[in-house]
Amino acid sequence: MKCRVCRGEAFVKLPAHNAAFCPEHFDAFFLRQVARAIKKYRMLPPGGRVVVALSGGKDSLVTALVLHRLGYQVEGLFVDLGILEGDFSPASRQACEEFCAAHGVPLRVYSLAAEFGRGIPDIARRYPRICALCGVTKRHVMNEYTLAVGADALATGHTLDDMAAALFANLLRWDLHYLAKGLPVLPAEEGFAKKIKPLALQAENEIRAFAALHEIRPVEAVCPYAAEAKFKRYKRVLNELEEKSPGLKRAFYEGYTQQAHRFKEETARPPLVTCAVCGLPATNSPCTFCRIWRDAT
Ligand code: SF4
Ligand code: ZN
Ligand code: ZN
CATH class of the missing domain: 3.40.50.620 (HUPs)
Known part of the structure; x- marks a missing residue:
């Protein structure tokens, strides 16, 4: 198995791309x-x-x-x-x-x-x-x-x-x-x-x-x-x-x-309100996060 770019020894074979690469060219390909x-x-x-x-x-x-x-x-x-x-x-x-x-x-x-x-x-x-x-x-x-x-x-x-x-x-x-x-x-x-x-x-x-x-x-x-x-x-x-x-x-x-x-x-999103504690949008106020962690009620 040879690298598609340099014909060196391949390190990885990628059938989805119909290609194999050596480490250096795989790195470049991935990036x-x-x-x-x-x-x-x-x-x-x-x-x-x-x-x-x-x-x-x-x-x-x-x-x-x-x-x-x-x-x-x-x-x-x-x-x-x-x-x-x-x-x-x-x-x-x-x-x-x-x-x-x-x-x-x-x-x-x-x-x-x-x-x-x-x-x-x-x-x-x-x-x-x-x-x-x-x-x-x-x-x-x-x-x-x-x-x-x-x-x-x-x-x-x-x-x-x-x-x-x-x-x-x-x-x-x-x-x-x-x-x-x-x-x-x-x-x-x-x-x-x-x-x-x-x-x-x-x-x-x-x-x-x-x-x-x-x-x-x-x-x-x-x-x-x-x-x-x-x-x-x-x-x-x-x-x-x-x-x-x-x-x-x-x-x-x-x-x-x-x-x-x-x-x-x-898609209709449920209407959002502002959480009275953290000030972020949520389906309820206080939001679930503030209810659990900040004991807000
Ligand atoms: Fe993931 Fe564990 Fe949190 Fe469940 S409790 S979401 S498994 S990290
Ligand atoms: Zn190569
Ligand atoms: Zn909140």
Whole structure:
């Protein structure tokens, strides 16, 4: 297997692109692909300021590294959930700290314990659907932080596999609300920072190869509350199809991005009010975040 560019020994084979690359040319190829997606979907202005939501997993760390190398002003944000079981939060935090120190990326750690004197395990005793509340918590903190520092956008590490699997699941259910929101960019609105997914067109195998190439060491600990990964069976089906038709996943998702406006017009968003505590838009006041963490009633 030879590199498409230099004919040297290939390090990675990418059937979806009908190509193989040596380490150097794969690196250049990967950066170019992400740069193209950022431009195509108008994610960031050149040299723009971006907060990257870091979890300690490979996808978010790769997102931060690519944006940093493409010349954006990157700041990592890690939300410490205070989950000590299985060393989950401390190990995740350490993975982020080591990555940021190695690559010269500033890191902000937002600790629930430091802010509110408790973490996710304390809340889990009271609320059975802890992942939903954990999601609300992370999204709130990240949005509020991105607005507070005045960054151009908040980036998350969602991959092509995540986006295609969610699209597949939402299409099977004809869930118009989510079908309207599956784009790699959600524009800024009053009280909402712009949200971007720079790896939305990069497949898992490409991201894994890029992480290995740059010796990114993601956290290995698994959250004790994690149920079966979301959309796992949809990913499996898409991967089986991809094996027979390389490039199918990307064509499926990219095709959707051209059609997403059709769903938008069909979707009525619930009316928003302003949370009396944090001042951000929400469906109720106080918002769920302020009710849980600030004991607002
Ligand atoms: Fe939070 Fe659930 Fe993810 Fe654990 S598995 S980090 S509780 S969303
Ligand atoms: Zn090469
Ligand atoms: Zn609030």
